[in-house]
Amino acid sequence: MFRRSSPWQEKESEVTPQSVYVNRRQIMAGAGALFGLTALGGIAASARETRTLAPLKAMKSDFDPGEELTPEGAVTSYNNYYEFGTNKDDPAAEAWRMKVTPWTVKVDGMTDKPGNYALEDIVDYNALEERIYRLRCVEAWSMVIPWLGVPLAPLIRKLAPQSGAKFVRFETLADRSQMPGIRWPVIDWPYVEGLRMDEALNPLAFLAVGFYGKELPNQNGAPVRLVVPWKYGFKSIKSIVRISFTDDMPRTAWMKSAPSEYGFYSNVNPEVDHPRWSQARERRIGEFGRRETLMFNGYGEWVADLYRGMDLQKNY
Amino acid sequence: MPKVPMNLLRFGLKPLAFVAMLAPFLWLAYSWYFAFQGLPNGLGVNPQEASNRFTGDWALRFLLLTLAVTPFSKLIKSPKPILFRRMIGLYALFYALAHVTSYVWLDLYFAWDDIWADILKRTYITVGMAALLLLIPLGVTSTKGWIRCMGSRRWRKLHMAVYGITPLAVIHFFMMRKGIQIEPLVYGAIYLVLMVPRVKARLVTRRKASPA
Numbered sequence: 001m002f003r004r005s006s007p008w009q010e011k012e013s014e015v016t017p018q019s020v021y022v023n024r025r026q027i028m029a030g031a032g033a034l035f036g037l038t039a040l041g042g043i044a045a046s047a048r049e050t051r052t053l054a055p056l057k058a059m060k061s062d063f064d065p066g067e068e069l070t071p072e073g074a075v076t077s078y079n080n081y082y083e084f085g086t087n088k089d090d091p092a093a094e095a096w097r098m099k100v101t102p103w104t105v106k107v108d109g110m111t112d113k114p115g116n117y118a119l120e121d122i123v124d125y126n127a128l129e130e131r132i133y134r135l136r137c138v139e140a141w142s143m144v145i146p147w148l149g150v151p152l153a154p155l156i157r158k159l160a161p162q163s164g165a166k167f168v169r170f171e172t173l174a175d176r177s178q179m180p181g182i183r184w185p186v187i188d189w190p191y192v193e194g195l196r197m198d199e200a201l202n203p204l205a206f207l208a209v210g211f212y213g214k215e216l217p218n219q220n221g222a223p224v225r226l227v228v229p230w231k232y233g234f235k236s237i238k239s240i241v242r243i244s245f246t247d248d249m250p251r252t253a254w255m256k257s258a259p260s261e262y263g264f265y266s267n268v269n270p271e272v273d274h275p276r277w278s279q280a281r282e283r284r285i286g287e288f289g290r291r292e293t294l295m296f297n298g299y300g301e302w303v304a305d306l307y308r309g310m311d312l313q314k315n316y
Numbered sequence: 317m318p319k320v321p322m323n324l325l326r327f328g329l330k331p332l333a334f335v336a337m338l339a340p341f342l343w344l345a346y347s348w349y350f351a352f353q354g355l356p357n358g359l360g361v362n363p364q365e366a367s368n369r370f371t372g373d374w375a376l377r378f379l380l381l382t383l384a385v386t387p388f389s390k391l392i393k394s395p396k397p398i399l400f401r402r403m404i405g406l407y408a409l410f411y412a413l414a415h416v417t418s419y420v421w422l423d424l425y426f427a428w429d430d431i432w433a434d435i436l437k438r439t440y441i442t443v444g445m446a447a448l449l450l451l452i453p454l455g456v457t458s459t460k461g462w463i464r465c466m467g468s469r470r471w472r473k474l475h476m477a478v479y480g481i482t483p484l485a486v487i488h489f490f491m492m493r494k495g496i497q498i499e500p501l502v503y504g505a506i507y508l509v510l511m512v513p514r515v516k517a518r519l520v521t522r523r524k525a526s527p528a
Binding site: 071073074077082086088089139141184186254257258277280281290 | 352354360362364430434437438491494495496497498499
């Protein structure tokens, strides 16, 4: 009924390749068989091909706010990853469909080294670091997460952006067959995010491949995601498939969707309200009340200089 | 439709409906009993946000259900479903009040400055608050005494306000979600479907009143 109600929605049969829905039927048949088995008293084996998350070795770093870590179970079950659905528990339920090995990242735009890179060429798994960062969501909740990964700056330098390149643009995978949320035009897929070059080169900007001592689960943006701790969580783009260097400011997914609500910078700022959420306070997941939000999420010491002289009311 | 004796309706089905419609709230209270102790619960790791959404969802569902009663009784050609309409409407108000309580108490913990700023600054909260305030007079005048006092014509006119309150609630829901999400659109579509026979009837009476 509602599928036909809006002209911007295509009929599902027009956009779903046959192989996909045949495949979906197999999945449903499998689920039906599984339900039958369970009903018969058999063991409720999972139909999901959940990946075993390999442990990762990493060295400790100085980045540790000394705050209590958010329980791992909360971080892996409470997610915004709209490609898998808009409810917080959708990603944990649906993301197993995403195939993350092998993983290729396309590098293009104003660079001397464009190409398709295997993840292992971009991230040196022998040089992983653990960084404990606060994560502040624009919806006014926050977490403390021990990420494993590599700093972004050396990678950017390795990819040799040309002198005219002023921005880095990132793109998330957008594959209808692996991501059920993409059937709905919640935003204009694929998800796009970006940083100014000097932001990307800031020592805090981090490329994570794991947390809590092991690989990232799919719902948290496996196999590789950005972490930009002084910005709202949505800037920390997940499951990166493309990195481009450009000279004009990338139009990010949320800017396209609601330009009055989401700016390019999206720095955590208790003084600049989002039209729908006061940003003055936040709920640390696991706590009952709210706590004061810190300017730049408490990372001003490292990043305030990037924005000196800028009007953060305008450049939100 | 088999004939249902009136007594079975009044003393059997009505209490049953009462308990059924209370069930979501009982589940919420049960979940919070665990959440307050910091234990795993059905509301997840951000129970404040989850209970805001849960109570809002049910308020909207009951609003739509009240709108469904008349078309349904016309469909089955029996006035009996009307017996349940007041209860459903009062449950819509009950869940709307639980929704605001959840937001004021559990979510913002009586930070009145913040709450007031939210109502003024955040359009979706302004719209939601307006819907609630408009719903209260309907709840207050739901008794037989009030119907007699107002006269049934005026009473019915007042209670037709629900035709305007429900879309406010849907708009509130739509604006609350990020991007274009399907759930609020489904509620909006149900509202429109339920309004079709009413608009049709209105057009027919108007045509009869003023023959071309």
